Amino acid sequence: MTARQHQQRFETLLHEHRRIVFKVAGLYSRSAADREDLVQEICVQSWRSFGRYDEGQAKFSTWLYRIALNVAISQARRWPDADRCEPLDTHHLETIGGEAIAEPDERLAALHAFIGQLDRLNRALILLYLEDRSYVEMAEILGISETNVATKISRIKQKLRGQMTAAKTTGA
């Protein structure tokens, strides 16, 4: 394969899976400028690693998720307030939502509020869950066992249920 063909193959695959890049960038950025930087950084890092990509070993989506999450988490750690997880804000709603949202859907707001309180690693887990990835793929991407993935998801569900119940009680 010539260098040009290699690059074209990468561009095609990246284009097909661009949602992964955008969603990860949207979830780990603090502003629109951050998001653009992250998108570029993920693309650059993917291109660097593409020479070693082996489709027999992993699906392109699995491979891209690993790179995108690794870049995003590392980038987020470099911020001065790295130990504090940034709550998702309006720009995230604009980023991930469709058209600009004047009055955000209640459920959408609840979803973002929930993701916003998670730490960086759990945020990665929940992103993969919401993206409907299988437990096997989630385990491959994160580097933990399938059982561990299942346990974590179950705990997050419990936590969410607890929060919803508390919110209802407070509301009532």
Next chain:
Amino acid sequence: MELDEMKQVWASMNLRQDGMEALLRQDFRDRRMDKARSAMRWGLLWQAVEIACWLAFVVFVASFWVAHRHVTHLLVIGLLLHVYGIAGIWSSVTQLFLLSRIYLFDAPVLVLQRRLTQLRRFRMVGTLALGLPWWFLWLLVPLVFLTWSSGVDMFAGASGWIWASMAVGAAGIGFSLWLARRLAGRPIKSPWLQRMVDDMSGCTLARVSRQLNEIARFERE
């Protein structure tokens, strides 16, 4: 709302891709991707050059103390610099090894994040361990070069001044650490100075340790 319901909400959302699509194409148009690959090669080459410099330094220092093994103070200074050089080689080789394990970023998230944090911790400790001795080395290294090139033994001629400078060096190390602790937590304009203060005050180490704990907790729970 249940988590499964959240999945439906998530799936119903469409991305606002305007601008971002263009970014993807622009990177290749501007040849930024090729530049990134060449920057990575230069980075690895730079590490190799650093190791070669340390090796040259150790060879030079070894030949120096062997040639002056009968003069106690020159032998001691030579041996100290030899140990310093070996520490430098060890640090560079370890960094190269740690870098080679992470530079492609395609390992599972937890594996890579742990490696990355370990590299950060090693770099921080290494920079301090190799940097602080320069409070002494600024004098010892020229002294060795002078003795090697001209045969003049400055230590024999001005030992009092040299010992006084060493004492100032020891005080300097203490002062640097004290100042870093005083400045820790205050915003500093220069990112380079900010990093140095964070490293010396132990802030970076504390942050890195917290990150390692976070990874371990995520794996365990």
